[in-house]
Amino acid sequence: MSxxxxxxxxxxxxxxxxxxxxxxxxxxxxIAKALGMxxxxxxxxxxxxxxxxxxxxxxxxxxxxxxxxxxxIAQADxxxxxxxxxxxxxxxxxxxxxxxxxxxxxxAVHPEHAQHLIxxxxxAVLQPIEQIxxxxxxxxxxxxxxxxxxxxxxxxxxxxxxxxPQQWTNRSKEEMADEVLDxxxxxxxx
Amino acid sequence: MSxxxxxxxxxxxxxxxxxxxxxxxxxxxxIAKALGMxxxxxxxxxxxxxxxxxxxxxxxxxxxxxxxxxxxIAQADxxxxxxxxxxxxxxxxxxxxxxxxxxxxxxAVHPEHAQHLIxxxxxAVLQPIEQIxxxxxxxxxxxxxxxxxxxxxxxxxxxxxxxxPQQWTNRSKEEMADEVLDxxxxxxxx
DNA sequence: GTCTATATATAGATAGAC
DNA sequence: GTCTATCTATATATAGAC
Numbered sequence: 001m002s003x004x005x006x007x008x009x010x011x012x013x014x015x016x017x018x019x020x021x022x023x024x025x026x027x028x029x030x031i032a033k034a035l036g037m038x039x040x041x042x043x044x045x046x047x048x049x050x051x052x053x054x055x056x057x058x059x060x061x062x063x064x065x066x067x068x069x070x071x072x073i074a075q076a077d078x079x080x081x082x083x084x085x086x087x088x089x090x091x092x093x094x095x096x097x098x099x100x101x102x103x104x105x106x107x108a109v110h111p112e113h114a115q116h117l118i119x120x121x122x123x124a125v126l127q128p129i130e131q132i133x134x135x136x137x138x139x140x141x142x143x144x145x146x147x148x149x150x151x152x153x154x155x156x157x158x159x160x161x162x163x164x165p166q167q168w169t170n171r172s173k174e175e176m177a178d179e180v181l182d183x184x185x186x187x188x189x190x
Numbered sequence: 191m192s193x194x195x196x197x198x199x200x201x202x203x204x205x206x207x208x209x210x211x212x213x214x215x216x217x218x219x220x221i222a223k224a225l226g227m228x229x230x231x232x233x234x235x236x237x238x239x240x241x242x243x244x245x246x247x248x249x250x251x252x253x254x255x256x257x258x259x260x261x262x263i264a265q266a267d268x269x270x271x272x273x274x275x276x277x278x279x280x281x282x283x284x285x286x287x288x289x290x291x292x293x294x295x296x297x298a299v300h301p302e303h304a305q306h307l308i309x310x311x312x313x314a315v316l317q318p319i320e321q322i323x324x325x326x327x328x329x330x331x332x333x334x335x336x337x338x339x340x341x342x343x344x345x346x347x348x349x350x351x352x353x354x355p356q357q358w359t360n361r362s363k364e365e366m367a368d369e370v371l372d373x374x375x376x377x378x379x380x
Numbered sequence: 381g382t383c384t385a386t387a388t389a390t391a392g393a394t395a396g397a398c
Numbered sequence: 399g400t401c402t403a404t405c406t407a408t409a410t411a412t413a414g415a416c
Contacts, residue, residue, distance in 0.1 A: 006381090024214035025294045027409065040411080041382045049411065099353045100290045104215045142378040145369060148358065149351075150378075153370055156350035160342050163289045168338065179335060180343055187377030188332040188340075196399090217391060230393080231400045239393065 010035060010045040015057045019094035023054055023105040051109050058117055065093070066124035073128060079136040080185065086129060087158050087177040095162045096125070098155065126151055157184065200225060200235040205247045209284035213244055213295040241299050248307055255283070256314035263318060269326040270375065276319060277348050277367040285352045286315070288345065316341055347374065 013034045017026045028050055032039040046053040072085035090096065101121075106114040129151045136142050161176045169176070203224045207216045218240055222229045236243040262275035280286065291311075296304040319341045326332050351366045359366070 020293055021297065022212065022214065022290065022294045024212070025297065028411090029409075037381085038383065039409085040384080040413095043411070044381055050409090095289075097287075097289055097293075099285075099287055099349070100212065100294070102355075103210055103287075103353070104212045104290070104294075107211065107215065143380060145373060145378070146359075146361075146366070149354070149366055149369060150373070152350050152354060153347055153373070156346045157343055159289070160346035161339075163293070164339070164342060165292075169336075171336075176336070176339055179339060183335060183340070183343070183377075184373065185378050187373075187380060188335070188375050190333060190377060218393090219391075227399085228401065229391085230402080233393070234399055240391090 007045055010042070010053075011057055011060055014046075014053055015061055016094050018054055018057055018105075019061070019096065022097075022100050023108050051113075054105075055109065055113055055117070059120065061094075061096075062117075062120045062124040065096075066128070068093070069125070069128045073132065079132060079139075079141055080181075082132050083154070083181060083185075084178070086132070087161075087181060088174060090155075090158045091162055091173045091177060095159060096155075097159060097163075098152075125155070129154060154184065197235055200232070200243075201247055201250055204236075204243055205251055206284050208244055208247055208295075209251070209286065212287075212290050213298050241303075244295075245299065245303055245307070249310065251284075251286075252307075252310045252314040255279075255286075256318070258283070259315070259318045263322065269322060269329075269331055270371075272322050273344070273371060273375075274368070276322070277351075277371060278364060280345075280348045281352055281363045281367060285349060286345075287349060287353075288342075315345070319344060344374065 010031075014026075014031050017031055017034065028042055029039045031053075032042045035042075042053075043049070046056075048056075068089050069086060072089045073082050076082040076085045098121075102118070106117060109117075126148075130147055133142070133147050133150055133154075137144065137147065157180050158177065161173055161180055164173075164176065200221075204216075204221050207221055207224065218232055219229045221243075222232045225232075232243075233239070236246075238246075258279050259276060262279045263272050266272040266275045288311075292308070296307060299307075316338075320337055323332070323337050323340055323344075327334065327337065347370050348367065351363055351370055354363075354366065
C-alpha cells in the first residue's frame, strides 16, 4: 500500500468516527483501534496530533462536499431533481451534524481554525444549496421565503433522515428522503 | 437559599451546558465555573459524580418536557395551534439535539442507563407529537405519511430554528418557527 | 510502519481544613 | 458549603527499539 493510500485510509476512518460521534467523544485510541493499530502508531500518520488530524479531515470533507454537490446539481435538469440529487449525495456521505459541529466540535479547536472551517463549510455546503433555492425563487417555482432559513431547514431534514436508526424502519434512506422532500414541496395538507 | 433551591440551580446550569455542548465536551470545571465555585465543590451538590449528574439532569429534563408538552397541547384548540404550541414550547427550553444525544452523549453512560433514557425520551417527547399527527391523520386533516418519520422531521426542523445563531438574522425564533411550520403544512410550491 | 514504554496534561474524584 | 491539596484515571504526545 502506497504512503498516500494508507494516509487516505487514516483520514477515512478518522472522518467516519469524528462525523458520527464528534470531536470530544472520539479518542485517538478509538481511531487507532479501528485501524488495527496502537494509539501511538497514529502519530506516524498524523504527526500533528488530534486537532491537526481533525482539521485535515474536515478540510478534505468540505472539499469533497463541494465537488460532490457541484456534480450532483449539474447533472440534474430541473430544480426538484437537483434537490433530490443533493439529498442523495448527503445520504451517501458520513453524517454531517452542523449543530454539533458549531456548538461542540469547533469549541475544541483554536478560534482562528474554527473561523476558517465555518467559512469553507459555508462555501462548500450552504452556498450551493442556497443557490438552487435562489434560482427557483427567481423563476417563481417556489414562493417567497427566507432562503437561509429554508436552506438550514432542508439540511436538517436530510440529516434527520440520515440518523434514523436503520432498525426503526424497513425503508431505505432514499425512500424516506423522497417522502420528506415531497412534504417539503407540497405540504402536509396537500 | 434553601438546599433544594441551590440544588435546582446546579441542575439548571448543568442542564444548560450539557444540552448545548454535549456530555463529553462539558467538563465538571465548566459547570463549577458557571456556578461560581471550584470543581471539587460540585461534589457537595452532586456526590454521584459526572455521569450521575447527567442522568439526573436528563430525567428532570424529560419530566419537564412531558408536562410542558401536555399543557401546551391541551391548551390549543385545533391541531395547527397544537403544532405551533409544541414548537414554541421547545424554543422556550434548552436545545435538545437527539442526534448528538443518541450518537455521542449516551455512549458515555452505562448501557442500562442509556436504554432507560431513550425510553423516557420517547414517552416524554416523541409520543405526544406522534399522537397529534395520528389524530389529525385519522381526521383526514393531513395526508398519509409515515408518522414516525414525520415526527422526527418536525422535531429536527424546530431544533434547526433553535440553533440558528441569533446574529445571522434579526427575526425572532418564533417568527422563524411560524415560517417553517407554514412550509411544512402547505409546501414550498403553494 | 508499528511497537512498548513513558512523559505530560487534563479530567474526575476524594480528604480534610475552614 | 466551599475551599485547597491531592489522588487516580484517562488522554494526548514523545522517545526509541524493532
